[in-house]
Amino acid sequence: ADELVAATFGGTWANVQKQILAPYFVKRTGASVVQSPMLATEQIAKLTAAKGNQPPFDVAMLDEGPALEAIDAGLIAKYDPAKSPNFAALNPKFQGAYGPAITMQAIGIAYNPKTVKTPPTSWDDLWKPEYKGRVGITSLASTLGLAFLLDINRLAGGTEANMEPGFKKLKTLLPNLAAVSANFGAHGALFQQGEIDIGVQNFNFAEELKAKGVPIEFVRVDTGTPAWKTTMHIVAGALKPELAYAYVDSQISPDVQSEMQKSPWNVIPTSSKVPYAGLVAEKIAKTPADLDKMVFFDWAKVNQNRAAWTQQFNRDIRV
Amino acid sequence: MAGALDPKPRDWALALPLTAFFALFFIAPLGLLVAISFETERQMTGTLGVGQYTAFLSDGLNLAVLRDTLLVGAKATLLCLLFGYPLAWLCTKVSARWQAVLIFLVVLPIVTSVVVRTFAWIVILGRHGIVNEAILALGLSAQPLKLLFSETGVVIVLAQVQMPLMVLPLITTLQRIDPNLESASQALGAGAWRTFFKVTLPLSLPGIIAGTILTYTACVTAFVTQSLIGGSRLLFMPMMIFQQAMDLQNWPFAAAVSVIFMVSVLLIVAMLVALSRSRAARLYG
Amino acid sequence: MSQSAGHALTLRGISHAFGQVVAANAIDLDIRPGELVSLLGPSGCGKTTLLKIIAGFLRQTSGDVLVDGASISHLPTNRRRIGIVFQNYALFPHMSVAQNIAYGPIAAGRPKAETDAVVSEMLDVVQMAAFRDRLPRELSGGQQQRVALARCLAIRPRILLLDEPFSALDKNLRLDMQIEIKRLQRQSGITTVMVTHDQEEALGMSDRIAVLSRGNLEQFAPPSDIYDRPASLFVNTFVGTANLLRATVAGISASGAAVRLADGMVIETGRETTLSVGAAVLVAVRPEGMRVSATGGAGAIGAEITAVMPIGPALIYEVTLIDGSSVKVVQEREADAPLAGPVFLHLKPNRITGLFPDHSGDTHKKGN
Amino acid sequence: MSQSAGHALTLRGISHAFGQVVAANAIDLDIRPGELVSLLGPSGCGKTTLLKIIAGFLRQTSGDVLVDGASISHLPTNRRRIGIVFQNYALFPHMSVAQNIAYGPIAAGRPKAETDAVVSEMLDVVQMAAFRDRLPRELSGGQQQRVALARCLAIRPRILLLDEPFSALDKNLRLDMQIEIKRLQRQSGITTVMVTHDQEEALGMSDRIAVLSRGNLEQFAPPSDIYDRPASLFVNTFVGTANLLRATVAGISASGAAVRLADGMVIETGRETTLSVGAAVLVAVRPEGMRVSATGGAGAIGAEITAVMPIGPALIYEVTLIDGSSVKVVQEREADAPLAGPVFLHLKPNRITGLFPDHSGDTHKKGN
Amino acid sequence: MLRDWQTLSFNALFGLLSLISVIVLAGPTLVILILSFTGEEALHFPPASYSLRWYAALIDANELQAALWVSLKVAVISVSACVVLGVAAALGIARSEGALARGLETLFLSPLILPALAFGFAALMLFSILGMRPSTLTLAIGHIVVCVPFVLRTTLASLAQLDPALLDASRSLGASRLHTFRTVTLPLISPGVASGAFIAFMASFDNVPVSLFLQDARTQVLPIYLWDIIQNQLDSRAASACGVIIIATVLMMVLMERVAGFSRFMK
């Protein structure tokens, strides 16, 4: 049988796509799919390495920043709406020329209610002396880490062109840091093992952990919730373009999206045919307009500086 | 067999297939690595220069990472030596049966998956891990110690993971030392400590150096252990290479970092080899 | 040479077992001050074990080791002041000749001046002064041995132990070193125990020899007694070459037993026996205790030459007797010596070394 | 035993150099069919090198190897049909006795029936039929050696080479195996070259001995000639023990040279010399060519006993002459033998083995 | 041996350090093994209850099984190649003298001391230039380079132990070189080869730094998959998977020790 290879993120995403998207896709096409968990940056690296040859996978799953990078580098193909029946039903701002947004990712603070008695309300709570050695953030290899840095920079008066305030602020967080993990998935494990008690986290991943019995609560910060689009793409030169379209289209189908919105996944849907419900409605947005109130960043500018920031970040967080 | 009469056998030709394989898949990629490290642009436009090297050398952070990597390897190697030497010594003193058991234990880490072992260490060293629970229970400290995501943890785990590389050559060397030498020393009035420091230790130096080379090179390049136990706040050269190559797709810089790292490791190995040559020359001519 | 000469060494009921293997079985030895005693026996008989017990490398299972009547069994090796020279010399390969010799005095905390003096003295004693800065591997076997000896004498040991001291030397050097060590030992008067499985060495050098077999002391006596009056069949066959003639006891008188050989001839052995008349007996005669000649005569035994080997000044005969057993005879090469065919075997008077009970029908045939 | 007996082996001007080291220097040897020849010499003299050249493991730098007059130098080892028994036997450790013996026939592609027959025959020849399924490590040294011999005879070799065949055996077994191999070799008539550095072995077993020194052939002659009429000082000192008395040539006559010893005494040597009167000369006498006695007499040389060692049936004396040189004397143990003090040394008639030019002032002292 | 305070203190210290080493060497493996029998959802040590549930869960862990097959396939391919290439090279090196042979030996052993990650990266660049996409083949090639030293080392060691007289004996008995190799050399070095192959197999099966660059989505290898589920997915099947690996490894070790006496070749 035909086999599609699709990239996915680690953590929740690997699970939810395996349990909901893959069966749906298999049923729809009769083909099989291999889902390979990779950070967005890893996907780009692998595609870059294979440039000019057969790419190692057919479908990419990227956050906004890496997506722009991939488009610039010619790694992904233009998305043809004609081949994707569910595309039209997407909220227009999720209809990218290079592929649909399949969700919004929103971040806030996750904490262990057993050890953190007063629920935090703002990033500043992470700086509280009582959390010395108990705070977790993620590195700039993940969008979660970048978004957090961008947001504290914003709140400290900086812009994407001037990250000084953000880095300055970050430095003052050092005494409280217990761990800097590579991505939100690894971050979850640290919550579970009790290595960290409070930290930056994705909304839906935190909720998944909670459903698994990990003592964790998610709150949005009162300064506005940073969020970004997560998109899916047909890789340039994909071996199985037809299947790839079917796969991406499945992900934006109302059936899949409404399944994914349920607990424990709580994936924010992008199809206008799927109304917000459950925890998404409760904690993130009741209407599409609520999403617009979230905090967004200029990922093109971010991309220009990511290498330099990574170096700066490495330097600042080093023990 | 030099000069054997048979229809002139070219025995060395048997090494040709592997030589060809290494030329293609070992020397060529390393050559490519060196070549790419001289690309000045991230996009690899073909402009050559030493830009990547100056970029590496001019940033104190990079030098600090290099220094820390080399140092953490040294610390782990010393720890291996401190604990591995007595174990190797014990191996040569016990009966053949016990020796087999000990060697089995020593070899165990080599053959069990490094990911598995490192995972175990997370369970052992964590805030709520076995060690910290014990420390808290014994009242040795009021707070759990930070063992995971710390250099201490990295050193401990590296030492455990690479200990066999130190112990095995030591066993070989210690076994080669004539047991009569220790007896002779005692009969001449020397106690156990003097015998050890004046006879056994100097004679086992070749093994110490061989073990040190293997352990050290394994420790400084142990990507899995360094990343899993060290976490992101401890940056070491292998992670830096990975980050530059994969996160940031800056191949020329990653290549330059790789070259600098390899050259540093080779220099240290060369020093140790030179040291062992001079010792061996004195001991064995 | 100011050695602390002449200490008596006593082993009292020394036993040692390695698991099931009894390496020493209630060994008693009284070694007189200044004596050179050899422990002689086949491989694995327990020689090294005894030496190790004396030196303190091994703790005996039972029994006591005494020097000058005082037990030293509780002392660790490094406080026994017992010098030992190992078979392979065990020189410290990373130290020069002088450093090797100085090792003991330094370990004992002697002042530098004293150490230097001892080293120089010892280098002179073994005539190795010219080699003081060489490493062991730069020395010949004989030179290494002298250094080993010097190193061990430098601690002024009360007893000197030598474990197979010459086995690594080639034939020519060996005799020289044997003579030299014997001389040094005599000169210094140091009580010495030497392990060897070379009977010639033991016979040549020792005041007395302790012959061991499977952990048991078979005989402890001067060399000539061991050779001429072996206490057991084992000693007789192990030391020197033994021809064993099958016979039966024919009569017993005050001057010793008479035996009847296979061809019916009766000879006087001049040896006593505890066997009774008619018992099967092995008559032991050394190859040089017999003579082969072309002509017969009284007491001559008929035989046939099966092999002759000229070895230097001597001829070795293998001759086969009427009962099929064969004996070896060594005699000086003479112009008229027979080289093949039927010959006569003469037992020289008083050269029978012993009469031993014959337990099996074919003990006279050696297997490999 | 249907061996292809009696092939002549000729070495013609064989030289071999390992880099700077000349291991064989223009060696000529004519070995007759059925002869047993020993290559005798000190370690490193080139014995093994010669053997390897004959076997084809090494290619000589120059010269030719011939079997029955036909050169075999161009043949690889596996086509020379030259059997070789290695010092450590080199039995294949993973094969049974029978498999070891069958190895050659199988490699040669012999039919199974023929191979089986050869194996059985060889097992009988070496009396090892009972051990056919044992592994080498389950055999004693002597048994292993017999298997090695059988394995090599199984290819019906034209020449048999033995490299130090007995050096791994213990003393007692050695003599038995020497006699056995000698018997096998005689029986089969196979031309045999044996390497040894044991002079007794060479003297006892060989038809002729080739004495080598540093790659040079010193003498090629029957054992008695080698022992009694050594061609060079080297042969004299290497084979047997040699005493070298310093003297000057006093006169030359048809019956040989007369020499003047250190104490002025002149003796007839019965040996010829190419030296002229007055030249310094070393007079070689074997320990058994002299006698020590308490009483003097005509031709007796004054001396002093410095050491005595009784070795079994003999006494070994070390006596020191007036000029400080010392000589060894071996004689039978007698009741009235002097054991110390001044004595007299008698040269037995016609027992001087050679007169050799004396190049240095102290050649009579052996260094180690 | 008789004891005085020096001997006692020396033995006590060395014994203590050895004991710690032994505990530390064996401890982690034991911990994981125990943990793999946890009855709990999360991995905490010591487990509050025990069960085989995570072992049972492996039965339908398809991706884990897929990763296992990839790893096994790559290991088998690369070890086979390592044995063929490595044994041939070892024979060539052992039979030749001089600088060239020594140089080749150093070259073939050098992957042992060079950072594997840098090599993995370099290999990725080479393959991308050659237009070879990541696959089982590229993985195997990378693994061969880093695993060949193990086979080479043990084979060289067993060749060094091989009495050259045996080869001479074989030749003198009329055997050709090939016959000698088949009937004498190969059987006698096979324990060394087998030991090396075993270690090479484990090294390939366990390799992360090279696989990280050379694997692709279809060829994700087991250790990296495990890493991912341990680090990112809180998947307790990781422990039982580790348990399986440990048990299988120990069984293989015992087998190898019996068959080839492989600890001799580890030294």
Ligand SMILES: Nc1ncnc2c1ncn2[C@@H]1O[C@H](COP(=O)(O)OP(=O)(O)OP(=O)(O)O)[C@@H](O)[C@H]1O
């Ligand atoms: N450490 C040991 N463990 C077990 N058995 C031993 C040990 N050391 C010696 N033996 C056994 O004790 C017996 C006596 O050994 P020992 O070394 O004293 O013999 P030996 O007379 O010195 O022999 P050789 O002439 O071969 O040196 C032998 O049977 C030997 O196998």
Ligand SMILES: Nc1ncnc2c1ncn2[C@@H]1O[C@H](COP(=O)(O)OP(=O)(O)OP(=O)(O)O)[C@@H](O)[C@H]1O
């Ligand atoms: N492969 C070699 N390379 C260099 N020199 C060698 C080699 N083989 C032997 N020699 C040298 O050639 C000389 C003769 O060696 P050979 O092995 O023939 O001596 P040997 O008479 O058999 O000695 P031994 O009695 O010790 O076996 C020696 O000086 C030896 O060092």
Ligand SMILES: NCCCCNCCCN
């Ligand atoms: N998300 C897949 C993780 C596999 C291992 N990746 C290593 C990257 C380290 N940052």
Ligand SMILES: [Mg+2]
């Ligand atoms: Mg012994």
Ligand SMILES: [Mg+2]
């Ligand atoms: Mg030789």
